[in-house]
Amino acid sequence: MSTASEQQSTDVSRRRFLGYVLAASTLTVAAQLGEGAAAPHAEAAVPGVPEPADLYDLNDMLTDATLATANLITITLNADGTASFALPRTEVGQGITTSTAMLIAEELDLPLDKVQVSLADARPELVFNQLTGGSNTTISTYTPVRVAAATAKQQLLEAAATELGVPLSALSALQGVITAPDGRSLSYAELAVKAASLTNLQVSVTLKPATAFSVIGTPQNRIDALDAVTGRKQFAMDVQVAGAMPAMICRPPTINGTVVSVQNRTAVQAMPGITDVAVVSTGVAVRGRTFGQCIDAVRALQVTWGPGSEDAATDATVLAELRAAENPIVTPPLPLLTEAVDARFTFHFASNSALESNCAVADVRSGSAEIWACVKAPITAQEEIAAQLGLPVSAVTVHVTQGGGSFGRKLFHDAALEAAEVSKAMGKPVRLMWHRTDDFRHGRTHPMSISRVRATYSLGQVLTLDQRHTSVATEFGHGLGEIITSSVAKLPVGGLTFSETIFSLTQQTPYNFGVTTQLLTEVDNGFHTGSMRNIYSPNVRCAQELIVDRLAAAMGQDPYHFRRNFLKDPRAVAVLDKVAQVGNWGRTMAPGTAQGIAIHPEYHGFVAVLVEIDCTPATVNRQIPDAVTGPRVTKAVCAVDVGLAVNPKGLEAQMMGGIMDGIAVTLTSSLHLNGGYFQEGSWDNYFYTRQWNTPPELDIIVMPPTTGTPGGAGELAVAGAMAAVACAYGRATGTMPTTFPINHDAPLAFTPLPTVPPIPQSPTDGLSRAY
Amino acid sequence: MPSHTFVLNGQQVTVDVEDDVRLLWVLRDILGVTGPKYGCGLGVCQACTSHVNGKAVNICCVPVSDVQPTDEVTTIEGLPATVGQDLHPMQQAWLDMDVPQCGYCQPGQIMAAVAKVLQARAAGRQLGDADFDEIRNICRCGTYHRIREAILEAQTKF
Numbered sequence: 055m056s057t058a059s060e061q062q063s064t065d066v067s068r069r070r071f072l073g074y075v076l077a078a079s080t081l082t083v084a085a086q087l088g089e090g091a092a093a094p095h096a097e098a099a100v101p102g103v104p105e106p107a108d109l110y111d112l113n114d115m116l117t118d119a120t121l122a123t124a125n126l127i128t129i130t131l132n133a134d135g136t137a138s139f140a141l142p143r144t145e146v147g148q149g150i151t152t153s154t155a156m157l158i159a160e161e162l163d164l165p166l167d168k169v170q171v172s173l174a175d176a177r178p179e180l181v182f183n184q185l186t187g188g189s190n191t192t193i194s195t196y197t198p199v200r201v202a203a204a205t206a207k208q209q210l211l212e213a214a215a216t217e218l219g220v221p222l223s224a225l226s227a228l229q230g231v232i233t234a235p236d237g238r239s240l241s242y243a244e245l246a247v248k249a250a251s252l253t254n255l256q257v258s259v260t261l262k263p264a265t266a267f268s269v270i271g272t273p274q275n276r277i278d279a280l281d282a283v284t285g286r287k288q289f290a291m292d293v294q295v296a297g298a299m300p301a302m303i304c305r306p307p308t309i310n311g312t313v314v315s316v317q318n319r320t321a322v323q324a325m326p327g328i329t330d331v332a333v334v335s336t337g338v339a340v341r342g343r344t345f346g347q348c349i350d351a352v353r354a355l356q357v358t359w360g361p362g363s364e365d366a367a368t369d370a371t372v373l374a375e376l377r378a379a380e381n382p383i384v385t386p387p388l389p390l391l392t393e394a395v396d397a398r399f400t401f402h403f404a405s406n407s408a409l410e411s412n413c414a415v416a417d418v419r420s421g422s423a424e425i426w427a428c429v430k431a432p433i434t435a436q437e438e439i440a441a442q443l444g445l446p447v448s449a450v451t452v453h454v455t456q457g458g459g460s461f462g463r464k465l466f467h468d469a470a471l472e473a474a475e476v477s478k479a480m481g482k483p484v485r486l487m488w489h490r491t492d493d494f495r496h497g498r499t500h501p502m503s504i505s506r507v508r509a510t511y512s513l514g515q516v517l518t519l520d521q522r523h524t525s526v527a528t529e530f531g532h533g534l535g536e537i538i539t540s541s542v543a544k545l546p547v548g549g550l551t552f553s554e555t556i557f558s559l560t561q562q563t564p565y566n567f568g569v570t571t572q573l574l575t576e577v578d579n580g581f582h583t584g585s586m587r588n589i590y591s592p593n594v595r596c597a598q599e600l601i602v603d604r605l606a607a608a609m610g611q612d613p614y615h616f617r618r619n620f621l622k623d624p625r626a627v628a629v630l631d632k633v634a635q636v637g638n639w640g641r642t643m644a645p646g647t648a649q650g651i652a653i654h655p656e657y658h659g660f661v662a663v664l665v666e667i668d669c670t671p672a673t674v675n676r677q678i679p680d681a682v683t684g685p686r687v688t689k690a691v692c693a694v695d696v697g698l699a700v701n702p703k704g705l706e707a708q709m710m711g712g713i714m715d716g717i718a719v720t721l722t723s724s725l726h727l728n729g730g731y732f733q734e735g736s737w738d739n740y741f742y743t744r745q746w747n748t749p750p751e752l753d754i755i756v757m758p759p760t761t762g763t764p765g766g767a768g769e770l771a772v773a774g775a776m777a778a779v780a781c782a783y784g785r786a787t788g789t790m791p792t793t794f795p796i797n798h799d800a801p802l803a804f805t806p807l808p809t810v811p812p813i814p815q816s817p818t819d820g821l822s823r824a825y
Numbered sequence: 826m827p828s829h830t831f832v833l834n835g836q837q838v839t840v841d842v843e844d845d846v847r848l849l850w851v852l853r854d855i856l857g858v859t860g861p862k863y864g865c866g867l868g869v870c871q872a873c874t875s876h877v878n879g880k881a882v883n884i885c886c887v888p889v890s891d892v893q894p895t896d897e898v899t900t901i902e903g904l905p906a907t908v909g910q911d912l913h914p915m916q917q918a919w920l921d922m923d924v925p926q927c928g929y930c931q932p933g934q935i936m937a938a939v940a941k942v943l944q945a946r947a948a949g950r951q952l953g954d955a956d957f958d959e960i961r962n963i964c965r966c967g968t969y970h971r972i973r974e975a976i977l978e979a980q981t982k983f
């Protein structure tokens with residue numbers, strides 16, 4: 055039996071890590087990013103509970119002149135007492151700059167508003183460790199960032215001990231001030247230079263125990279909110295780069311069409327404000343004084359276009375292709391009296407267009423290039439841009455700007471690559487932006503897929519669950535490739551394609567449903583695709599949860615109790631119970647309205663969503679100009695357990711956004727393919743959730759910490775919400791929906807914009823619509 | 826090239842630019858005022874919403890020649906000054922509710938919200954569900970619920 059003190063020392067050794075102090079004029083500390091950092095520093099496991107001073111003297115600290123500092127993340131303590139950190143991740147709204155600042159504030163004992171977090175330029179030496187995706191940021195940086203901050207605090211304490219002539223163990227740090235027992239104190243500002251090191255040092259530090267947290271786990275407002283509400287937050291198109299004038303592309307009428315010839319290049323170049331016209335690989339680029347004049351020029355261009363890659367494709371042809379490629383379900387011989395439920399679901403193309411359209415600033419010179427763009431795989435962007443320009447990687451600088459949303463879009467750097475090509479072709483800096491219409495029609499999409507699910511049951515047990523998911527290929531790009539393949543190299547998934555690997559790593563069934571198989575088949579098409587928030591899960595899990603409702607009905611059970619009985623993990627049961635209780639599951643609902651409930655496990659977390667939907671004619675037929683109203687989710691209740699919520703307020707925001715996405719992809723938003731292009735060209739064609747679709751009642755419950763380590767948050771809610779809304783719709787109407795969004799096959803709710811010219815002119819009636 | 830004069834955030838400005846260039850581009854590309862955002866250029870997304878003489882306007886749909894020398898154009902940058910404070914109560918409510926996610930739509934959301942409240946007030950009422958249905962601003966991050974809460978909080982404070 056271990057004694058209490060032995061347990062305590064084991065606990066401490068689990069919290070002990072290696073940090074670095076770097077030679078610099080003010081205190082600069084670092085930690086290793088990547089796998090090494092995640093492991094506690096075993097060698098430093100010493101008996102008893104050491105004081106920081108003991109550690110400092112304990113030879114854990116090494117002077118290492120050859121210390122590799124390349125793969126480190128670095129925190130600088132500035133002379134004014136603030137701390138700065140350049141996060142090698144991309145902020146697109148998910149709140150990681152705030153949660154990262156919280157980690158630093160926690161370990162450094164510095165007020166949150168004294169921590170500045172910026173976004174690091176592309177750092178090729180980080181290899182696969184500068185990718186923002188898979189809701190992985192907090193999972194992968196939780197320990198390294200705290201180690202660096204703890205190292206800083208330890209150095210500050212050491213400097214203060216010397217300065218005040220007091221043993222280190224007698225000092226306390228609070229809110230950026232170190233205080234001695236006699237009341238004398240020194241601020242971090244006063245210590246920033248004194249604590250600096252002349253050489254690189256390696257030190258052992260001990261992280262705070264969770265019981266001592268005063269910042270982590272508390273609701274905090276975003277550190278960039280003030281900038282956002284005052285218009286000061288700088289996105290790529292707000293960055294002022296000398297000479298970088300607006301540029302736009304005249305794009306082909308169909309996906310991947312090519313330029314054959316341009317008839318009126320000289321005339322367009324002479325248009326007001328226009329400085330340059332150049333043919334590039336994706337169309338004809340124009341550069342001018344204002345984007346408005348670029349729009350005029352794009353519309354004036356007379357271009358002969360070659361065919362695209364999918365000119366004959368329609369929703370129906372792609373669907374037929376998917377059906378032909380679907381793998382059969384072969385169920386093993388089952389006991390007599392076994393019954394089955396079996397259904398196939400169709401999920402149409404959807405757009406991951408953010409409100410900030412694809413854009414980038416590029417300044418390409420003869421021997422170098424500088425790019426400003428919001429990219430979530432900046433190293434890949436840097437490498438590809440260098441290759442395209444024929445420059446060494448080191449000659450290309452990629453500055454990562456704040457992003458106006460991503461939803462998977464910014465895993466790719468389409469606009470940055472294009473801006474570099476245009477800048478090179480014109481020999482001038484450019485501020486390239488996609489028109490909204492192009493962003494829908496030529497931007498990346500969440501691919502169309504079908505999912506067949508078959509489950510068998512007998513004597514109150516589910517015996518098998520088989521799912522065959524067949525999808526137009528999802529492009530992953532090798533940025534994501536590097537990180538996933540590297541982290542799964544040890545897993546028994548050999549022989550699978552990359553997409554199959556992602557699929558098998560992300561798709562789980564949370565229920566004890568006997569023999570379960572889930573397989574992905576991809577049809578390779580000439581579409582621009584990409585991961586959309588939550589990748590496969592919204593479709594795969596929505597299909598499953600609808601089948602779960604069918605099973606429950608077939609087996610004569612209530613959807614909530616049925617799920618509860620079959621769930622594998624107590625954390626899943628806890629979130630399900632929570633929404634059932636808070637959402638008053640099973641209350642009497644009026645005809646045409648119903649509740650729906652669903653669960654989703656992913657990213658080391660669990661989410662449960664309960665919704666109420668109103669499908670009565672009075673609601674469905676509500677008239678709002680240029681809108682799709684339809685069934686309305688009147689209430690949503692969500693309970694989420696991510697293990698440890700670093701910032702519960704930020705987590706709530708992510709759940710809220712995910713629920714709005716789930717409502718959109720279930721009820722209203724999709725792309726319609728016809729004649730080789732998507733019909734949608736504006737936000738009044740692509741019906742993402744609007745104010746009039748928003749649930750009037752929304753309740754999000756962040757569960758208390760369970761595992762003590764943070765899971766992913768940015769995507770988790772989409773699948774849970776989609777499934778809950780679909781289940782509620784099925785229960786309200788009495789018909790299980792099998793096509794998503796449910797209105798996709800209805801007549802188009804808009805008149806498609808023309809494809810030639812490719813973008814519409816801006817209206818001129820602004821003042822007459824003033825309110 | 827024609828010359829255009831108007832009042833921008835309390836200061837008179839004059840720009841030389843063709844008549845039909847929309848106000849959004851005059852502000853962003855020529856004057857460097859980047860609070861109003863581009864989200865469509867079609868009068869749909871409302872990201873560019875600013876005020877002209879106190880009313881909400883999609884400035885991507887206003888040719889600069891439509892603006893007269895005495896017209897007061899207010900962008901998110903000039904909103905606090907309209908109430909003589911560092912932050913407009915609507916902006917403060919946005920902070921209190923921690924509304925922004927990526928933040929790209931939020932200048933337009935706030936400018937629309939202020940105008941919507943004033944419009945309802947002029948009609949002698951507070952904002953109701955029907956008014957929320959008229960707020961067309963896209964938030965692709967899905968912050969709609971917190972927007973509603975923030976507007977309800979701020980509507981009596983200015």
Ligand code: FES
Pocket residue numbers: 862863864865866867868869870871872873874883884885886
């Ligand atoms: S940019 Fe003006 S309404 Fe969309």
Ligand code: FES
Pocket residue numbers: 147409458459925926927928929930931963964965966967968
């Ligand atoms: S906060 Fe991102 S679009 Fe609204």
